Amino acid sequence: MKNIAMFRHRFLPITETFIYEELIKLNKYKPYVFTRVRMNKHQFPFPRVFVEKKNRQLLQLFRRKKIRLIHARFGMGGIDLLPLKIKARLPMITSFHGHDSPDNKRNHFRYKNLHQLFRFGEAFTVTNDQMKQILIKHGCPERKVHILHSGINVSIFPYQERIPPVDxxxxxxxxxxLVEKKGAEFLIRAFAQVHENFPTAELYMVGEGHLRSQLKELIWQLDLHKHVHLLGDLPHKEVVKQMKKAHLFCLPSVTGQNGDQEGIPNVLKEAMCCGLPVVSTFHSGIPELITHGVNGFLVPEKNSDALAWQITELITHPELWGIIGFNAHQKVQEDFNSKNQVQLLENLYQQTIHNFYKKSHGLYKKRKG
Incomplete structure (x- = not known):
């Protein structure tokens, strides 16, 4: 079993359960985690985690653990480890997930060496075709880019047919x-319209962010404080409970003013796996997950009126909930099961290691001759 290094600047924010799922499901490779900051240890109790600030010490650890490949998470992680990758003479895969897009203006100063990363990195994974095209636009050779969807543990999100509540x-x-690209403001404004027609409807919002106070003020301005519930951050198990109790799910993602975008949000996959009818937007890779009218519904970005209309249509036609929810569950089971995605990732590890050391051996023989 070959040893590999997974690098994440912070291991691990609670929103990145998908990274942990991949780690614990690897079968053919033994992963060691290297990070600058360890966090949420009780939620992510991975045993082989090394906290190290300096690349010199990381290099020594790589050699001591006989690392054969580096997997850097997020584009910034790849940039950070590029000098170490070259010095250690190791192949490296860098995964782009969404907010680390080179199109995001906030990332421009971090990506001064992006062309070097694309030149010396062996492979890059992206979560959707749009991100693939963005990397190519910024100079990454197309042959190096691989679409690899983030999978979810489908066993955690059992299917449950949704039926309209009686009492x-x-x-x-x-x-x-609670950040711009999640579109919470547009959902609250849309819910104000929905609530006029369905006064007993309730909106539950899980998550934290710098827009919380602004959104709370909006909720009071719209006189929705008794019907919109800001629950804050919740452990993953509690999120699953909220999904079990919900009738509809909405994530109206938008492109931020600075260009920040989603990949394909894992929370949409989780909700769909549960059988929840979902409403989202024509944004980034989301249409690769949701086919409008088949396994969910999509509306234009930043359009509260369209969002309100679609939610109202769903509430008015509960006979759609069962078939939409079932189709959503099937889509996730077939295309976004973490077990299947991990197999694809391990295939990429194998291919990258084989090609790198075959090329290195050829160069060594050439120089020796």
């Missing part, structure tokens, strides 16, 4: 950071 309010659920 309780309709629960609409949002899960996401």
């Amino acid at each position: 309780e309010a309709i629960r609409i659920l949002f899960v996401g950071r």
Whole structure:
């Protein structure tokens, strides 16, 4: 079994469960985690984690653990480890996930050496075709870019057919950071319209972020404080419970003013796997997950009126919930099962290691001759 290094600047934010799922499901490779900061240890109790600030010490650890490949998470991680990768003479895969897009203006100063990363990095993974085209646009050779969807542990999100409530309010659920690209403001404004027609409807919002106070003020301005519930950050198990209790799920993602975008949000996959009818937007890679009218519904970005209309249509036609929810569950089972995605990742590890050392051996023989 070959040893590999997974690098993440912070191991691990609670929103990155998908990274942990991949780590614990690897079968053919033994991963060691290298990070600058260890966090949420109780939620992510991975045993082989090394906290090290300096690349010199990381290089010594790589040699001591006989690392054969580096897997850098997020583009910034690849940039950070590029000098070490070259010095250690190791192949490196860098995974881009969404907010680390080179199109994001906030990342421009971090990506001064992006062309070097694309030149010396062996492979790059992206979560959707749009991100692939962005990397190519910024100079990454197409042959190096691989679409690898982030999978979820489908066993955690059992299918449950949704039926309209009899003696309780309709629960609409949002899960996401309270930041611009999650579109929470547009959902709250849309919910104000929905609530006029369905006064007993309730909106539950899970997540924290710098927009919390601004959104709370908006909720009061719209006189929705008794019907919109800001639940803050919740452990993953509690998020699953919220999904079980919900009737509809909404994540109206938008492109931020600085160009910040989603990849394909894992929380949409989780909600769909549960059988929740979902409403989202024509944004980034989301249409690769949701086919409008088949396994969910999509509306244009930043359009509260369209969002309100679509949610109202779903509430008015509960006969759609069962078939939409079932199709959503099937889509995730077939295309976003973490077990299947890990197999594809291990195949990429194998291919990258084989090609790198075959090339290195050829160069050694050539020089020797």
